[in-house]
Amino acid sequence: MTVFLLTLVIIAIALAGFFLGRGRAISSVTGDVRRLHSLPGYHGWHAALMVLMPAFGLLLVWLVAQPVVLERQVLPYLPAEVVADDTARTLAMADVRRVATGLDAAVLAGTMTEDAAGTIRAELTDLRARLAEVGVALGSDVKPETLQAAQAYRTGFATAIFWRGIITIAAALAGLGYALSVTRADFRARNRVEAVTLGILITASSIAILTTVGIIWSMLSESVNFFRQYPAADFFFGLTWSPNFRGGSELGFIPLLWGTLYISFVAMVVAVPLGLFTAIYLAEYASARTRSIIKPLIEVIAGIPTVVFGLFALVTVGPFLRDYFAEPFGLGNSGSSVMTAGIVIGILNIPFISSLADDIINSVPQAMRDGSYGLGATKSETVRQVILPAALPGIVGAVLLAASRAIGETMIVTMGAGAAAKLSLNPFDAMTTMTVKIVGQLTGDTDFASPETLVAFALGITLFVITLGLNVLALFIVRKYREQYE
Incomplete structure (x- = not known):
């Protein structure tokens, strides 16, 4: 029984338990619900919860423990040198699961009987070709020990599926029986349900x-x-980023930090003025009709996938900056640059800043505006000297949160800024960020235990600390300097 079907069965039992519990509570007082401690609905929900909680709890534990137990049953079939190496064991178990899936597909397709799937031998048949006929592609010929492990895996998996369904349904029924047994007039079902x-x-x-x-x-x-294999000082203070999986890597962090901060700075130069001016216009100057049209149109930007923004940077913004700014002034001849990625990330952040700033400006009490107008101030003077100072802590917090978002952007940088890790002040040079290199170091056929791969985690924890610091600073500013109005 699949997990989906088992879930439907449990929900059906819980639904039946709701009506049985409700009906039993009403019948226990011969229809006079005033004698019940709790409303009949609470008794029904209690019965349903007593079905759902043990059944789903057991199912969750089973799903977590099942792969571990099956792997322990299969490992004796694999060579000892494979089991001893973590990477080799992981790859071998992936092959075992792939072969087991292929045998299941062959049985379902009718090209192989269940008995044949359990007794077939790799040295007597071209198993790779037979599994390819049912759409399961293998990278190499199946070794005898892999086939034996896959057959044991199939047997153990089928047994686990069978007993999983039996035990989970039994737990659901046991929970239902318990709930019905305690359902009576003085049972505090409401207290139990609320707890x-x-x-x-x-x-x-x-x-x-x-x-x-x-x-x-x-x-x-x-x-x-990573730091056990690569000096921390060389990582944090190195000026060269040159990973080489064959040895001799230079994994300096500074060029990636510079590219990250440079691109984020350009993005904030674009996003902050446009987002803030948009928020001021919508909150203070736009009519209700204009606001109802413009605000949703701006927020549509927030729903566009970042990969689409990346395509926009690659096809439109990059070539435009190259043809009309970089090449005419001798600053570069590539469409991938800091400016390309920064401008597009800034456009992406405009709705984020404008939405937060709009809410913050609207939270300033109307009495402050009325007082400013009463003293003879104009609309613009009220905005500059009253509203913005009052909303400034919240606006600064919104800007810092947007900066964290810009620092963590990956797809737009990949498509718009290139992959060059270098120190340069030229905004039309191709650069990259920490997030891009994290993805690059973890993709492809890499040795997970090598420092060239583990450096992605060092970059990740460093990026986490930077963004966490910005978020904490934003919260500190908002809480410390927020005005309290009455």
């Missing part, structure tokens, strides 16, 4: 926190492995 709801809310909050902790731990642990 469970509170637990769900706390769990949701905890997941967000634990996710952040997991991200930090994953980057930090691999970064420690």
Whole structure:
């Protein structure tokens, strides 16, 4: 039974439990619901929750533990030297799963019987060709030990699927039986349901926190492995970025930091004035009809995928800057440059800044505007001397958050700024950022244990610290200098 089908069965049992629990509560007081401690609906929800919680909890634990258990069952079939090496073991298990999937596909297609799938031998047949007939492509011939491991994997997987369905449904029915057994007039179903709801809310909050902790731990642990192989001083203060998987790499961080900050600076030069002026116009000058038209049109930009912005930078902005600015003034002859990526990232950030600044400006009390007008100030004087100073902490916070977003942009930089890691003041030179190099170092056929790959995690944790610092600074500014109005 697939996970989807099992989920539908559990939901069906929970739905039945809702009506059974509700009906049992009403029948326990012979229809006089006033004698119930809790409303009938609470009794129904209690029964449904007693079905869903143990069933889905068990299913989640099973899904997490099943791959680990199956791998332990399969490893004895693989050579000892493969099992001892982490990378080789991971690749071997990927081959095992791929062959097992191919055998399942062959059985479903009717080109192989179930018995044949369990007894076929790699040395007696061209298994690679037979699996290719059912659409499963293998990179090399199947080794005998890989086939034996795949057959054991299929057997263990089928057994796990069978018992997963039986045990999960049994847990759902047991939960339903318990809920019905405690359903009576004096049962505090409302208290139980509200406690469970509170637990769900706390769990949701905890997941967000634990996710952040997991991200930090994953980057930090691999970064420690990197710095064990590559000197930290050379990484943080090196002026050359030249990774070489054959040895002799120079992994200096400074050129990537410079490219990141340079492109982000250009982006903020574009985004901050345009976004702020747009917010001032929409909040203070535009009529309600004009605002209702312009604001949604601007916010459409926020919904455009960044890869589309990358294409815009590659096809339109880059060639335009090259033909009309870079080449005529002898500054370069490439469409990929800091200016190209910075301008497009700035356009991407305009709706972000304008939306936040608009909300902040609108939060300034109308009484301050009326007082300024009463003293004889004009509209522009009120905006410059009253509204903007009052909204300044929030606006600064919005700008810093936008800067964090600009620093973390990847796709636009990849397509618009090139991949050159260098120190240059020429805005029409091709440069790159930390995010681009993180992607580049982790893609392709690379050795995951090499410093050239692990450097991506060092870049990631450094980028995390930079953006976290900007976010904390933004929150500090907003909280410390925010005006309190009555």
